[in-house]
Each structure stands twice: as structure tokens, then as C-alpha cells.
Amino acid sequence: MSNIIHIKTIAQVHKALGLPAPMHPLVSLIQIDEKVTRYDYGDATYVYDFYQIALKSGITGDIAYGRNHYDYDQGSMVFTKPGQAQHYSNTGETEDEQGWVLLFHPDLIRRSGLASQMESYSFFSYDTNEALHVSEREKMILSDLVSQVKEEYSQNIDTHTQRLIVSNIELILNYCTRYYERQFLVRQNHNLDLMERVDGILKQYFESEKVVENGLPTVKYLSETMCMSSCYLSDMMKSATGRNAQQYMQDYLIERIKNALLSTNEQVSQIAYGLGFEYPQHLSKLFKAKTGMTPIEYRKSIN
Secondary structure, three states: OOOEEEEOOHHHHHHHOOOOOOOOOOEEEEEEOHHHHOOOOOOOEEEEOOEEEEEEEOOOOOEEEOOEEEOOOOOEEEEEOOOOEEOOOOOOOOOOOEEEEEEEOHHHHOOOHHHHHHHHOHHHHOOOOOOEEOOHHHHHHHHHHHHHHHHHHHOOOOOOHHHHHHHHHHHHHHHHHHHHHHHHHHOHHHHHHHHHHHHHHHHHHHOOOHHHHHOOOOHHHHHHHOOOOHHHHHHHHHHHHOOOHHHHHHHHHHHHHHHHHHHOOOOHHHHHHHOOOOOHHHHHHHHHHHHOOOHHHHHHHHO
16 A cells, blocks of 8 residues: 655645745645656655646647547646545656646635635546646636736735635636536537447446346446546536436436336336335335326326
């Protein structure tokens, strides 16, 4: 098991990289250069107590994204939040690699409206191989915004400093939300192919012994089988179908229940256990919530 290194402050990052002490204790912009990219992280796992937004460019060839490869080479972005375990590898780094990392502590935004919105930026929960790929123009927009953050904390701090820093960070996140949505739309055909895989995985699960052994499939099971994080899978499915992963799986389950009700004479309890429900009443409750009818009422209405 690798050693776990807990990084509590931004000052610790600066010290480890041999950089001067940060000008602001709660936020810092670090430029990615050869010194940073060649830092030896070893085989340790790192856990940080702050948010990180990183943009890298100068990576040659295809970029792995959700364990697939795409021809985006202008720049890639990764978002991590406090408490996420990270493991680094120098694979694929080049001497021409450039970019920046914006670090900001939760205390910076704690008293602002942004604090309550952070959970809505689901890309902070994506796996690091599910990066955001930005064009040259998008990269320039984001780089200008992080430069504004640096400009604010580099001046004499006054009563407006923190509000302006937080406003710029929020603007960065809102632009990234737009770019992620664009990315999903650009890959619409690819996402439809992924949806075919989703349906295939669910079909295979319900027709195997797994449903009896393990019960209903979960979003976690589906995302792991798809080699994606749960949040990325859910966002991809919502872009492709208008429903997140949980909603899609529930609708898929309802269709299987309907088929069983109409194509067999099995009792509702038999159908429930056959589909992986722990208790038959759970099936009935879900079915009525989705259709407005109990399973028995549905069966009678069709017959």
C-alpha cells in the first residue's frame, strides 16, 4: 500500500515545489513549467484540503478521456476538490508542457454564495482521466480570468479583494460548465454509442445470476463497468437522454417490470425478487411513483 501524504495548506505546496511563500494564504496560481512537471511525486497518494483547477497544454498525440482517445490537443483541464485521493504519473509529460494550476481553499469561499453552489459543479467529482478539453480560444479566456485572480491577490489586500477573487473563480467555473456541455454535444454520436453499451450492460445484468446474487444494479456498478466516474456517466447520460443515470436506470427497470407484468402470469412478488428487489413493496412503490398505478392496476388496465 502506498504512503498517503496529506497536504493541508497551499503554503505546503509552494514549499515542496521550491516556490516562494504564497502571497495569499487561501489562493494561489502556479505556472506549470519544467520544474513543476519534473517534480518527483514518488509512489505516494496525495490528499489535499483545497480545490484545484489545472490546465495543461503542450501534450502531444491523443488524450485519454474516460479510457478512450480523442484528437483534442489544445489543452486539457482537471478539477479536484478537497479530500480526493490523487496519484501522479509522469507518463506523457513533455518538456514543452505548459499551463497553470489554480489552488483555492474552502475558507476563501465559505462566506460567499459560491460555497453553496460548489456541489452543482459536478466536474469536481470526475476522474482525472475524464478531463475537459478546451480550444485555444477557450484556453485564452480561462487564462485571462486566472490572471485576474492573481492580479487581485498580488495587490494590497482591501475590503474588495476577496469578493473580486471569488467572483472571478465563479466565472471560471461557469465558463467550464459551458465548455463541458459543449464537449458533450460535440461527442453526441459517441455518447449515443455509449448509451448502447449502457443498455447492453443492463440487459446482461438482468439476464444473469448477478441480479439474484447482488440485487438491483447501482449507478456505481454501471459506471465502473463503463470505466467512468459516476458523475461523468450521469452527466453524459443526461446530455444524451435528458435523464441522469439514476433516472435512466429507474425507467429501464420500469420497462422490464411492465414486460414481466404483461408477458407472464407471475405474482408481483415473484417479479420483484426476479428483478433484484429485496422487498416486493419496493417494486410497487417505485412503479406507482413512475406510472401512477400499482402493478396490479397496470396489468388489469392493459388486459
